[in-house]
Amino acid sequence: MVYAALERSMRARLGRECLYVPSCRLGLYVALRHFCPPGGRVLMSPVNDDVIFFVVLAAGLRPVQAPLRPHDATIDAAAVPEDVWRGLSAVLTTNLYGNPDPAPQLAARCAESGIALLEDAAHAIGSEIGGRPVGTYGDASVFSLSKHTGAKAGGFLAVRDPALRAGLERARDALLRPARAGAELAYALRPSAEAAVRGLRLAGAARAAMRLLGAVERQEIRMPLRPGGLKAATARAPALGPFHPWVRVDMHDYRLTPGRVRLRRTERLLGRLGTTLAAHRAGTEKLLATPWALATGPVQPLFRVPLLVADRDAAIAALARARVTTGYLYDPPLDDYAGAPFTDVSPAPEAARWFARHALPADPLRADVTLGVLRASGARPAPPYGD
Ligand SMILES: Cc1ncc(COP(=O)(O)O)c(C=O)c1O
Structure with a gap:
């Protein structure tokens, strides 16, 4: 199987069953669909990438914003009101910039409430809490290989229960789009294109080139919300297609079947x-x-x-x-x-x-x-x- 080497390497790090996904956001969508009933409510951090917010909406779920601790923006579990806890289907951590959310407390509380803990470890591939890696406390966790690793593609969905693997793999495969030779070529050329424009000190040209690749789309920190279109997309959730303009930001290949170049570089x-x-x-x-x-x-x-x-x-x-x-x-x-x-x-x-x-x-x-x-x-x- 083409992803086996990557998955073996991540399994060795984490001690958990790991499924390769073409992006962390796709892995999160698969996890949310599996662990939360449509219409469920997900506690999450408001200081987070807007892409994650749109993935929660695409999964047909209602985001519920958590109180945070001011110095590291981790979830302040003790400040979440009891009536908020009672309505939740899942908690999604962010581990912002790699600073771990209080996973041991959140895991205990989620177990007590019978709801899922999902860990977004996109920023936290090397972080630990309570002597264990971030991503080993939840029912599932997702990792991005675009961050520390620098592969600019790929990620993992890791799960506590290895028996879930076959079903999640089918769910992933149903969402994948076929590999495109053009996309693979753009991926292969991207590092040298970036280095060339940077070498020439053409910051504007570099941004234009990156924009062409779909890697830099935002003019402001947050992407435009476009509430009318978003409301219409929400009415069609759960489904990724209607949310494509929001979910693909900075990574148009987020659901593309990876080609050999991508997988080799990632490895x-x-x-x-x-x-x-x-x-x-x-x-x-x-x-x-x-x-x-x-x-x-x-x-x-x-x-x-x-x-x-x-x-x-x-x-x-x-x-x-x-x-x-x-x-x-x-x-x-x-x-x-x-x-x-x-x-x-x-x-x-x-x-x-x-x-x-x-x-x-x-x-x-x-x-x-x-x-x-x-x-x-x-x-x-x-x-x-x-x-
Ligand atoms: C906190 C967080 N989670 C998940 C993601 C999505 O990762 P990917 O680009 O691999 O889909 C990002 C992307 O920047 C992120 O910042």
Whole structure:
């Protein structure tokens, strides 16, 4: 089987049955459809990629926004009201930038309530909590090989119960679109195209090229909601097709059967994951030892380190002048972005707003240049939460 080597390698990391998926978002859709009845309610973090929000809607589910802890945007399980718990079908963690949500507590609470815990470990492939990898607490977890691994394609759906594999594999295969030679060629050429335009220092041209590949589509942090179209799509859920314009953002190949080039590159990059994670951990350590870092706990190989700065947009502009691009911003929180027609709003939205406004997701692989720019530009740490 073509995915066997990749799945073996991930199974060895995680100790769980792993199914290859062409993107984390597709894996999440498969998991949500399997574990939640249509019309179910899913507790999730409002500081999250909007793609994930649209995947929940596509699965025919109602997003319910959770209260967060201000310094790392993890779910504040104790602040979720009892009546909210009673109406849920599942909890979906985010593990934002690699900072683990409180999976042991959430797993215990979900078991008590008889609902599923699903872990989005897209940012957290090397993170641990309670001495175990993120992604080993839930009924299912999803990983993205576009993040730390850098494959820009692929992911895994991992499950606690290996007996579920055959059914989930059938569900995945039913959603896959046939491989396209053009898409595979674009994928093969992408690293050299990116390097070439970067080498020429043509930032504008690079963005245009990436846009052509469907890799950069947003003009703003959040994609346009288009509420009219979204409402019509929601009436047709559960189904991925009607949500295509929202779910495909930044990755038009999200449900494409991968070709040989993609799988070989992914295998090579996944084989190097240990070295990659060591570099992320070293950069994280540097970034956490600065006045802009507020998160505490053991150093993890974070995907991004959320530095909390007073004027986030000025810091982004200063970094851009030094050719450091800032991505993975999730501002405003999803309940402010989409509103009550599409989601239950958080009962305590302030911490999420504060975090979303101040968080500067710093790439640990560029820790030195990032810190140099922040120091030189006089970036001030965010004022304490609640001031
Ligand atoms: C938190 C989170 N989960 C899931 C995804 C989806 O990953 P993929 O692009 O592999 O579908 C993303 C994408 O950026 C993400 O930020």
